[in-house]
Amino acid sequence: MLKNFVGWSRVKSPWVCHLNTGGCNGCDIEVLAALMPRFDVERFGILLKGTPRHADVLVCTGAITRQMKDRAVRIYEQMPEPKFVIAVGSCACSGGVFWDCYNVLGGIDKAIPVNAYVPGCPPRPDAIIHGVVKLLGALDPRYAQLLEDLKRKGEIHASGE
Amino acid sequence: MSVSIPIGPQHPALKEPVNLTVTLDGEKIVDIDMRLGYNHRGIEKGSESRNYIQNIYLTERICGICNVAHTTTFCQGVEELLGLEVPKRGLFIRTLLCELNRIHSHLLWLGVAGHEIGFDTLFMYSWRDREIVMDLIEIVSGNRVNIAINAIGGVRRDVSDDMRAQILQGISQLEARSQYYLDVASTEVTFLRRTEGVGKLPKEKAIELCAVGPFARASGVEYDVRKDDPFAAYPYLDFKVRTSDRCDVLGTAIVRALEIVESCKMCRQVIEELPAGEIKAKAPRKVPPGEVVSKTEAPRGELIHYIRSNGTDRPERLKVRAPTLANIPSVLYSLRGGYIADIPIVFAAIDPCMACMDRVILLDTDHGKTKRVMTWEELRQHGMEWYADRKG
């Protein structure tokens, strides 16, 4: 019984830690804008935490630079176990425009395993929220159900497939 | 006994990776050492393997907040190399977006400054009002943050009439809000107590260390590229360069709030005097050999692009010096002697944009005492040994 309670609480209030691994901070201000009154992800119980030790989800922005690689791995190791990583922005997904720069290694998945990719340069705050809800959908069928019927109603035309 | 504390690349107050190693004597900061390079992506080398059209989008992504300043500088430089005459309407639209970007960047700074001294009400309210200018930017350019509107020879999108009405309506709302924030920034006790007399930078020190932008204007240095070296449509606009002689963080807050009001007026002038006509001149792909120094005023200060072309469609050399890089020696000067609690707000005073600045180190006037800074591995090693013999 305690197990699914803990699982439930983890899905209902995923605490987020933001990590910029060398990007142009366009996506950082969009992640912050998602926390602001207009989009307000706190409705999903998402809080921005300063330290990775309190976070369930690591929101990564920016392409991995050579200098930042082992720091990112270090921060990833500091997170408690059921941890997820969302790569926000084209740079985080694949290195984006800096694909051939000498100090850039590529997307976040070059350093740490990534669970969800949110393309966009920068993705709109509601695209980031869509990514978070989609990630929660992988954990909790009700969120997946929520996305399904919203798409059927044509609210979200998230094709992408 | 001085203790050296590393403030790591990942820190709640700093949205971007920078590593500050602070040498403390009790609460007072004795010395500060900044190690950057976390954001160094090697853009200048990357720009040599791209043609001019692709370089517009590469320079735009140097910094997410002041990106229209980078593309304006780059396109202006290439147009000068080509000897291309940009139609007046294109210049006016380019200036409109520069000013809208300045409003959005200063409102963003006001919120982050409030957040860093714990004044979250200001953070929430100023960012909610920032959404007004974000919607205006999105209507005109199609993307909230990365305004890809500059092209070589002019502007890619036109401003239609209903956009002009929406912009005027949004600007009047913004003007009222910025007047309100100016009043809050200058009278609210919670804001004053944390920013008055903090991070002192006297005028001659600012001139000697070549500070630029609102941070220098807060110490009375009257230098604004829009006035001294007008570009785009700034010769046709009348505006005042706002300075204050408070020489501290509160000065930067007031200068930035005044600049928002000034930018709103400028946007109104641009919209009313928008000339008809073409928005873009045809530009060849190959650029004749030559070199150019192109300067503009980014929200954080003077931004310079040095472009050298060799006749092919790829630049020979692109040198970018972002405003934050010029402000670092002065912010490190003003940090010394302060308290550790003031580091985030004094550091935020120059509105640091690490993404712009991806190359910097401090002016380390080390008065002869050897302080040893431990790297991560040594620190971890030291920690393990220390615990081992404590348990042992």
Add this chain to the structure above:
Amino acid sequence: MTRIGSMFPEIWKHLFKKRATVLYPFERLNVPKDLRGKPILDEQKCSLKCKGACAIDCPAKAIVMEKVEEKGSRPVFLLDRCTFCGQCSESCPFGAIKLSEEFELAQYDRKSLVSKQW
């Protein structure tokens, strides 16, 4: 002159104002007309002859040209690299690429971010 709580009247006024939050998945934010979203390829207009004018100009190398039974090659968009800048729609001589208003493209893995529309 300094006053304490100069933001309280503002907060008090906002108690009775309409809330500023848009409840995103349930309410939709109005998307402006020409938002730069996912690139859409119009097959009739794409003439397969131009040997990738869009791929050459793409700043992020996000367009891969794929052979179409040796009649020529057509672009495939790699959405994880794409920066949605719209340069491909401008440099395509036949106007075959248009940016749609679709921006919710989150996926679990990068393979399903390859958008091959033919």
Add this chain to the structure above:
Amino acid sequence: MPAENEIQDKLKGAFGERISELKTTRGRRVFVRVPPSLVKEVISYLKQDLGMTHITTITATDVGEEIEVLYHFLCRGVTVSLRTSVPKANPAIDTITPIIPGAVLYEREIQDLLGLKVKGHPDPRRLVLPEDWPEGVYPLRKEYKVKVEEG
């Protein structure tokens, strides 16, 4: 363009034929070429007589067998670009930090990215390249080729 001509005449008057390629490409821009030995003297002259206080940046470019260094100054609203070139065999220039303290960062950068030894620099540590970057490899040199593994 009174300011540019005035600056040009003053420089011509003070240094005569030791400086060359004195030209104005457009309003508020002056380019001048100076031999490396004369750099400090011209800069202090600019500072005392022409009221130059602000250095915008230092650009270094690899032009085949020489590295060209451009100092961009700002005096009376005019951007004066001082050009010197240093042989690639032993690229070394002396620092101008005593004259302009704000230039220390830009010298560190050209030292790091192009391997231009700056003599007498107060703090010659590595600037922006990561710690595990091999010694002696300078990315902005023409012979440095970026190897891209398909990601």
